[in-house]
Amino acid sequence: MSVPSPERLVRGSCLCGAVQFVVTAPFLRANYCHCSRCRKHSGAGALAQGRVPREGFQLLSGADAIEVYRPPTGMTKAFCRICGSSLFGGTWPEGPEVSIRLGALDDDPEIRPQFHSFVASKAGWEVLPEDGLPRFEGAPQRHDAGTNSGAARDG
Numbered sequence: 526m527s528v529p530s531p532e533r534l535v536r537g538s539c540l541c542g543a544v545q546f547v548v549t550a551p552f553l554r555a556n557y558c559h560c561s562r563c564r565k566h567s568g569a570g571a572l573a574q575g576r577v578p579r580e581g582f583q584l585l586s587g588a589d590a591i592e593v594y595r596p597p598t599g600m601t602k603a604f605c606r607i608c609g610s611s612l613f614g615g616t617w618p619e620g621p622e623v624s625i626r627l628g629a630l631d632d633d634p635e636i637r638p639q640f641h642s643f644v645a646s647k648a649g650w651e652v653l654p655e656d657g658l659p660r661f662e663g664a665p666q667r668h669d670a671g672t673n674s675g676a677a678r679d680g
Contacts, residue, residue, distance in 0.1 A: 528552070528635045529581070536631040539610035543590040546613070548625065550581020552636040555627065557658075559651070560643035566594075566602045566611050570651040573627040573638055576615065582623040600624065640665060 528551040529535040535548040555575035563572035584591075592606040601614040615624030627634065644653060645662040653660065 529577070534632075535634050537612070537625065537629045538631055539587070539590070539605035539608050539612055539629065541605065541608035541610075543607050544587030544605050544610070544612060545585040547583050547585060548577050548581055548630075548634065549583060550577050552577055552634055553622065555634070555636045555638045557638050557641045558643055559641060559647040560599070561646050562596060562599050562602070563643075564646075564648060566604070567626070567628075570648055571641070572611070574615075574624045575627055575634055575636055576622045576624055579617070579621055579623055582613070582617070582625070 527533050529548045530551070531549050536545070537548065538545045552575040555573070557571040557573055559571045563574075564570060566572060587605070590605050590607050591603050591612070594602040594604075596602075601617055602611065603614050603617060604611050610629060611626045612629045613623050613625045615622050617623045625634075627638075638658065640659040640661060641653065642661050642665055643663055644660045647653065659665070
């Protein structure tokens with residue numbers, strides 16, 4: 526298994542190809558977020574996302590095609606204004622981490638979701654899979670989610 530690094534880039538892009546980016550650092554954690562904002566942003570029961578340090582994310586092209594939604598509470602949602610692809614967010618662009626939508630990756634990130642967050646907010650029609658992953662009613666503490674400091678938040 527080879528994790529993202531400056532020598533092994535993990536590429537990502539939107540559906541139309543206008544926005545392209547690379548991940549150059551290992552993912553810190555990955556999860557399925559079931560909060561209502563992530564569900565609506567992804568159009569699915571949960572949004573699969575992985576977090577990388579800001580310095581491990583590089584936007585290659587398409588900055589002018591990125592539209593950003595910043596809800597009054599919660600995290601940034603960045604998407605392609607041309608094709609609508611959900612791409613990344615979290616604390617991007619100024620914060621310490623970027624939350625990358627795993628579905629926007631063109632290469633294998635070599636990490637799999639490690640937990641489910643905000644399961645108390647799941648859609649009424651969604652049946653959570655019996656996948657053995659920990660489930661958190663809201664945002665887990667990072668030490669509960671595979672890292673050791675601070676609270677994880679919706680992506």
